[in-house]
Amino acid sequence: MSTSTEAAAVAAPSEAPTSHRHKKPPLSEGARADRKLAFLLCAPAVIVMIAVAAYPIGYAVYLSLQKYNLAFPNAVKFVGLDNYGAVLTSAYWWQALKVTVIITVFSVLFELVIGMALAELMFRTLFGRGLIRTIALIPYGIVTVAAAYGWLYAWTPNEGYLSALFNNSAPLTSTVPSLAIIILAEVWKTTPFMALLLLSGLAQVPGDLEKAARVDGATVWQRLTRITLPLMKSAILVALLFRSADAFRIFDNIYVLTDGGNNTYSVSILGYDNLFNALNLGIGSAISILIFICVAIMAAVFIWGFGAAAPGANLTR
Amino acid sequence: MAAAATTTTRQKVGWGAGNTAAIVIVAIPLLWIVSLSFKTPAAITDPSFWPAQWTWGNYSGILTTATFVRPLLNSIGIGLIATFIAVAFASMAAYAVARLAFPGKRLLVAGALLVSIFPQISLVTPLYNIERVLKLFNTWPGLILPYVAFGLPMAVYILAAFFQQIPWQLEKAAKVDGATPWQAFTKVIAPLAAPGMVTSAILVFMFCWNEFLFAISLTSTLGARTAPAALAFFSGSSQFTTPTGPIAAAAVVITIPIIIFVSVFQRRIVSGLTSGAVKG
Numbered sequence: 001m002s003t004s005t006e007a008a009a010v011a012a013p014s015e016a017p018t019s020h021r022h023k024k025p026p027l028s029e030g031a032r033a034d035r036k037l038a039f040l041l042c043a044p045a046v047i048v049m050i051a052v053a054a055y056p057i058g059y060a061v062y063l064s065l066q067k068y069n070l071a072f073p074n075a076v077k078f079v080g081l082d083n084y085g086a087v088l089t090s091a092y093w094w095q096a097l098k099v100t101v102i103i104t105v106f107s108v109l110f111e112l113v114i115g116m117a118l119a120e121l122m123f124r125t126l127f128g129r130g131l132i133r134t135i136a137l138i139p140y141g142i143v144t145v146a147a148a149y150g151w152l153y154a155w156t157p158n159e160g161y162l163s164a165l166f167n168n169s170a171p172l173t174s175t176v177p178s179l180a181i182i183i184l185a186e187v188w189k190t191t192p193f194m195a196l197l198l199l200s201g202l203a204q205v206p207g208d209l210e211k212a213a214r215v216d217g218a219t220v221w222q223r224l225t226r227i228t229l230p231l232m233k234s235a236i237l238v239a240l241l242f243r244s245a246d247a248f249r250i251f252d253n254i255y256v257l258t259d260g261g262n263n264t265y266s267v268s269i270l271g272y273d274n275l276f277n278a279l280n281l282g283i284g285s286a287i288s289i290l291i292f293i294c295v296a297i298m299a300a301v302f303i304w305g306f307g308a309a310a311p312g313a314n315l316t317r
Numbered sequence: 318m319a320a321a322a323t324t325t326t327r328q329k330v331g332w333g334a335g336n337t338a339a340i341v342i343v344a345i346p347l348l349w350i351v352s353l354s355f356k357t358p359a360a361i362t363d364p365s366f367w368p369a370q371w372t373w374g375n376y377s378g379i380l381t382t383a384t385f386v387r388p389l390l391n392s393i394g395i396g397l398i399a400t401f402i403a404v405a406f407a408s409m410a411a412y413a414v415a416r417l418a419f420p421g422k423r424l425l426v427a428g429a430l431l432v433s434i435f436p437q438i439s440l441v442t443p444l445y446n447i448e449r450v451l452k453l454f455n456t457w458p459g460l461i462l463p464y465v466a467f468g469l470p471m472a473v474y475i476l477a478a479f480f481q482q483i484p485w486q487l488e489k490a491a492k493v494d495g496a497t498p499w500q501a502f503t504k505v506i507a508p509l510a511a512p513g514m515v516t517s518a519i520l521v522f523m524f525c526w527n528e529f530l531f532a533i534s535l536t537s538t539l540g541a542r543t544a545p546a547a548l549a550f551f552s553g554s555s556q557f558t559t560p561t562g563p564i565a566a567a568a569v570v571i572t573i574p575i576i577i578f579v580s581v582f583q584r585r586i587v588s589g590l591t592s593g594a595v596k597g
Contacts, residue, residue: 031418037498038419041409045469046425048406052466053432056443060435121339125332132336133583134576135343137519141575142350143527143545146568149561150350153361161349164364188346193520197475200516203586204482234478242471245434252529272438288439295434 063285070279083286093287095263096270097294102179103266104247107186111243112236114187115194122195123202133199140192148256151185175262182264185253190246194239201235202228237306244302245295267291354565361561375566379551385567387539388547393574395457395543396525399464403521404514406465407472412502414473415480416488426477433470441534448535455537463531468521475520479513480506515585522578526571544571 027035067079087093122133139147154160157170171177205228213223229236251268254260260269271291275284349366354375356368363369379385414422444463445454453459483506491501507514532546548567551560 033498034417035419038413038417038422041413041417042419042425045406045410045429045473048462048466049429049432049469052444052463053435053440055447056440057432057435059443060439063439117335118339121332121335125336126329127332128336130580130584132339133586134580136339137579137583138347138572138576139343141523141526141579142347142572143529143548143568145529145545145548146350146564146571147346149559149564150346150353150568153353153561154346154349158364159362160364161366188342196516196519199586200475200479200512203512204479231482234481238471238474238478241430241474242433249434249436251438268436268438271436275438285439288436291436292431292434296431299430299434 060285060288063281064289066282068280068282070281079282083282084290086283087286087290092265092270093267093290096265096267099179099264100248100250100266100268103183103186103250104244107183107190107247108240108244110183110187111191111194112240115191115198115239118191118195119198119202122199137192137196139189140196142189144189144252145256147189148185148253151181151253152257155181172258173262175264178258178262178264182250182253182257185257186247186250189253190243194243197235197239197242198232201232201239204235205231233306237302241299241302244298248295248298249291267294350565351569353561354569356562358562375562376570379563379567379570383539384550385544385547385570388542388544389570391457391539391541392526392543392545392571395460395464395541396522398457399461399468399525400518400522402461403465403468403472404518407469407476407517408507408510408514410469411473411476411480412506414477415483416506426473429470429473433467437467437530441530444531445534454535455541457541459535460531460541460543463535464521464525464528468524471524472517472521475517476510476513479510479516483509512586515582519579519582523575526575 064083065078065080066076067082068076118136122129122136125132152172154162155170155172157163157168163169163171169177171181209227209231210223213227218226249268250266251272254264254266254269255272258264260266260273265273267287268291271284271287274280274287278284352367353361355371355373356363357370357372357374360368360370410425413419414426448454448459453462487505487509488501491505492498496504527545528543529545532543533549536542536546544567548564551563551567
């Protein structure tokens with residue numbers, strides 16, 4: 001494992017080869033010092049992550065292979081992949097997956113576009129930059145449940161201003177409008193997250209390059225697509241990766257707005273119901289693992305799509 | 318900036334319109350929550366945007382009880398400590414990922430991502446069991462540890478992506494000039510990395526600040542309960558009403574430290590690089 005990792009890192013194309021990274025069998029002193037430093041630097045992070053996450057993740061995998069319902073604590077037994085079979089043949093799972101994918105695709109798409117515009121604004125606006133940056137980030141700072149209650153009241157007929165604005169309509173009582181409002185709440189809340197990550201990426205685009213392109217007569221659009229966005233690739237990847245992983249696991253907003261009613265339940269709501277309401281630890285854990293697999297596939301696609309911009313994929317620029 | 322002299326009225330109007338649009342979109346749902354926090358219990362169900370009758374009742378209600386003030390202090394302490402540790406550990410690991418060749422790097426990068434995408438509803442129960450055994454349940458470290466662990470992956474990714482964009486040549490030049498790898502890190506890379514570190518600090522702090530699931534499951538008293546978890550213990554004016562007013566007021570109060578935190582740190586997110594730095 002370790003040798004193949006090393007080989008992959010070494011084989012990465014390198015425009016400016018550094019002397020201490022050639023694959024001479026005996027490691028040079030510099031390479032050995034690099035390695036030692038790397039292990040020391042990674043140790044604290046690795047130890048904390050393993051200490052906290054290893055056992056719970058292993059336990060969830062173990063539970064997902066058991067028939068284990070807290071209502072029948074004496075009937076625990078190993079059932080292999082039966083729980084997964086039960087979930088994957090259930091119409092509830094596929095409905096939840098459909099809802100989750102719709103919410104993820106639309107909210108991440110809107111957030112990427114609006115977030116990019118907001119990042120440009122936070123980065124370049126001529127006046128009130130500090131004010132804009134601070135205000136724009138507030139929605140992400142609000143406790144999700146409280147913000148969700150705000151939307152719930154706003155859309156409740158006879159109680160909220162938005163419902164009143166639309167003829168006292170009750171959009172949270174049917175599927176499509178409910179999903180639209182869930183996406184709206186999600187986009188309003190988490191676009192700042194996207195925008196902040198993109199802003200930090202924008203801060204890395206050398207200003208002179210932009211200026212030189214402008215002098216050479218490049219249009220705004222050309223500067224954005226040819227200079228800014230390519231140089232921001234890794235920031236965009238990180239933003240997409242973590243935002244879509246979060247969107248796919250959406251819980252609080254749905255829990256408050258519809259509680260999964262009218263076929264608006266996501267995979268996380270389904271998992272929660274099985275774990276904490278039905279107390280079916282086996283099925284609930286299998287749902288969790290399946291969510292995990294879906295998110296992992298999504299992440300792999302993003303990382304593959306971005307190639308060299310992925311963290312650790314390429315040592316040199 | 319230097320563009321001030323050449324700024325046209327059209328540009329001013331354009332950016333001004335952008336500013337206004339952003340503020341309005343953010344502010345309307347925000348002001349609605351503020352408005353709810355000033356409504357009397359009877360007027361909560363009144364669809365008018367602003368309260369007909371303003372009251373401080375919701376605020377004085379929550380701020381005079383330890384059930385909210387103590388959790389607020391816990392939140393600040395736990396959030397700051399966890400953010401500091403997570404960003405420190407993450408910068409070290411991200412530096413190694415972006416700059417050094419070592420076996421197991423891909424495993425680390427992939428493993429960190431897997432930790433952060435695992436559904437947390439499945440992690441709560443085993444964590445609860447461990448913390449009971451280790452006597453970490455209902456303590457500050459009992460929340461700080463998971464917050465560091467689940468804040469780390471995102472911080473590592475943000476910082477590794479950031480470190481990767483920092484020009485190699487500068488670090489090499491420092492080493493040629495006799496700097497140790499550690500000096501190259503603290504003197505050359507860290508200042509260039511400041512915007513990335515600030516970004517990750519803001520996001521990790523917000524994650525700790527808003528986290529609900531662990532906060533509610535891994536605490537049992539005011540000793541360690543954080544503000545979002547405290548919301549769940551609010552009661553309405555009667556048993557059958559949702560405590561919307563107090564929740565809205567608490568949401569407003571909880572948001573104020575975030576505003577202070579962001580407004581202090583956002584000015585560090587500026588362009589630290591010019592292409593001139595890479596010449597030669």
